[in-house]
Amino acid sequence: xxxxxxxxxxxxVKVSLLKVSDGSCAASAFxxxxxxxxxxxxxxxxEQSPALWWDNMKNALADVLKRAAVDKNLIKAIGISYQMHGxxxxxxxGNVVRPSIIWCDSRAVEIGDKAFKELGADYCxxxxxxxxxxxxxxxxxxxxxxxxxxxxxxxxxMLPGDYIAYKLTGVMQTTVSGLTEGIMWDFKNxxxxxxxxDYYGFSKDLIPEIVPTFAEQSHVNAAVAAELGLPAGIPxxxxxxxxxxxxxxxxxxxxxxxxxxxxxxxVVYGVNDRLAxxxxxxxxxxxxxxxxxxxxxxxxxxxxxxxxxxxSWLRRNVAANLGYVEMNDVAMKAPVGAGGVLIYxxxxxxxxxxxxxxxxxxxxxxxxxxxxQSHILRAAQEGIAYSFxxxxxxxxxxxxxxxxxxxxxxxxFLSPLFRQTMANVLNARIELYDTxxxxxxxxxxxxxxxxxxxxxxxxxxxxxxxxxxxxGDKAAVNETYESWKKQLNF
Numbered sequence: 341x342x343x344x345x346x347x348x349x350x351x352x353v354k355v356s357l358l359k360v361s362d363g364s365c366a367a368s369a370f371x372x373x374x375x376x377x378x379x380x381x382x383x384x385x386x387e388q389s390p391a392l393w394w395d396n397m398k399n400a401l402a403d404v405l406k407r408a409a410v411d412k413n414l415i416k417a418i419g420i421s422y423q424m425h426g427x428x429x430x431x432x433x434g435n436v437v438r439p440s441i442i443w444c445d446s447r448a449v450e451i452g453d454k455a456f457k458e459l460g461a462d463y464c465x466x467x468x469x470x471x472x473x474x475x476x477x478x479x480x481x482x483x484x485x486x487x488x489x490x491x492x493x494x495x496x497x498m499l500p501g502d503y504i505a506y507k508l509t510g511v512m513q514t515t516v517s518g519l520t521e522g523i524m525w526d527f528k529n530x531x532x533x534x535x536x537x538d539y540y541g542f543s544k545d546l547i548p549e550i551v552p553t554f555a556e557q558s559h560v561n562a563a564v565a566a567e568l569g570l571p572a573g574i575p576x577x578x579x580x581x582x583x584x585x586x587x588x589x590x591x592x593x594x595x596x597x598x599x600x601x602x603x604x605x606x607v608v609y610g611v612n613d614r615l616a617x618x619x620x621x622x623x624x625x626x627x628x629x630x631x632x633x634x635x636x637x638x639x640x641x642x643x644x645x646x647x648x649x650x651x652s653w654l655r656r657n658v659a660a661n662l663g664y665v666e667m668n669d670v671a672m673k674a675p676v677g678a679g680g681v682l683i684y685x686x687x688x689x690x691x692x693x694x695x696x697x698x699x700x701x702x703x704x705x706x707x708x709x710x711x712x713q714s715h716i717l718r719a720a721q722e723g724i725a726y727s728f729x730x731x732x733x734x735x736x737x738x739x740x741x742x743x744x745x746x747x748x749x750x751x752x753f754l755s756p757l758f759r760q761t762m763a764n765v766l767n768a769r770i771e772l773y774d775t776x777x778x779x780x781x782x783x784x785x786x787x788x789x790x791x792x793x794x795x796x797x798x799x800x801x802x803x804x805x806x807x808x809x810x811x812g813d814k815a816a817v818n819e820t821y822e823s824w825k826k827q828l829n830f
């Protein structure tokens with residue numbers, strides 16, 4: 341028996357086939373080989389055609405089915421993970437009204453800031469747990485203000501994963517978790533955020549049917565099944581935004597559990613069981629995949645823009661003759677604390693964790709007579725870990741204590757220096773796993789369809805590849821972190 345996982349990113353679409361019995365990946369593929377184009381008509385804008393996601397999903401799926409060569413009748417469920425916060429608008433005939441305004445588009449910042457001031461912090465932070473900010477609801481308001489004739493044709497709005505599910509099944513649906521990532525959910529009243537919709541001049545009828553994250557939500561229809569080479573009637577039984585899904589794929593479901601990623605940007609995602617908020621909106625809170633009104637599970641998301649991108653910048657400009665593994669080896673030649681060199685990785689735009697300040701990257705304490713390449717490379721990895729610690733402390737103020745951090749063994753977590761520094765500065769155990777978003781979605785599909793009967797069964801075959809505990813360098817690392825934090829200016 342198998343399940344399919346679809347992961348819709350802004351760069352590519354990945355499809356994986358999970359063998360349910362042992363949790364192995366039977367086949368996996370992503371399309372396109374080059375990054376999908378993002379249209380930027382104006383500075384700060386970012387749009388993609390939803391048709392692009394669908395076409396690349398079809399290509400990836402065809403590749404997976406060819407590689408796996410399994411009996412397609414054994415594919416029993418489909419799960420979907422997707423880039424968060426995107427706006428997809430459909431008319432009554434199910435046609436896309438305009439290109440999707442995706443997560444990295446910043447055109448609605450002023451709209452969201454104005455809404456926060458006029459609706460008030462009490463409502464926004466107590467009911468929605470976030471400022472409306474540059475999220476999906478504010479993007480829809482931008483369409484209403486700037487494209488009124490087009491807005492008038494909108495029948496339903498959805499998120500990117502909802503659109504892929506619609507294309508598979510012909511049914512327009514969304515989830516509570518998805519609505520919260522668009523700041524369209526009132527946690528106090530467990531309903532669509534009526535006051536926000538009234539303020540923006542929207543009808544709640546724009547929201548499609550709300551279904552559970554884990555459930556047989558709808559089924560692949562006959563016409564699409566024939567197009568894709570799949571049996572008709574396969575249930576779509578799971579959908580979630582990429583960061584909640586990444587946490588799910590790492591079995592991060594309960595209060596106090598934390599997931600992390602460290603690619604171009606870095607994310608820490610912790611689970612809380614109470615409606616906490618950060619007064620300065622330095623982190624965002626969404627309904628986690630297993631949230632219910634009775635058993636609250638909130639995902640608190642910290643994003644740091646300038647993490648792995650610093651390491652890649654150094655490779656191009658400071659260590660052009662080295663690969664990443666060699667960079668790690670060179671960095672290890674410098675002592676803990678990098679001989680007093682401190683690096684601040686905030687060179688990739690405004691940082692929400694710094695109150696939307698954009699201080700730029702910085703190197704401090706550099707001596708031309710003392711320091712060399714190894715000190716700079718080590719200070720960079722330490723500085724990235726310190727930026728994570730700074731954000732984790734904000735999450736700590738909301739009641740989340742990172743005692744165990746789970747991550748995929750990829751990107752920055754491939755560096756022994758980085759992951760050991762993370763363990764030391766967080767005073768936490770780091771657990772590394774071999775999983776990704778598409779496999780997580782496939783596991784979610786199996787759970788949602790009842791193939792796996794519980795979370796424990798879902799993750800019984802997920803093996804920890806490596807565990808990193810704090811070591812004897814912890815005191816020195818924390819001393820350096822305190823110096824790093826003291827000299828952080830923004």
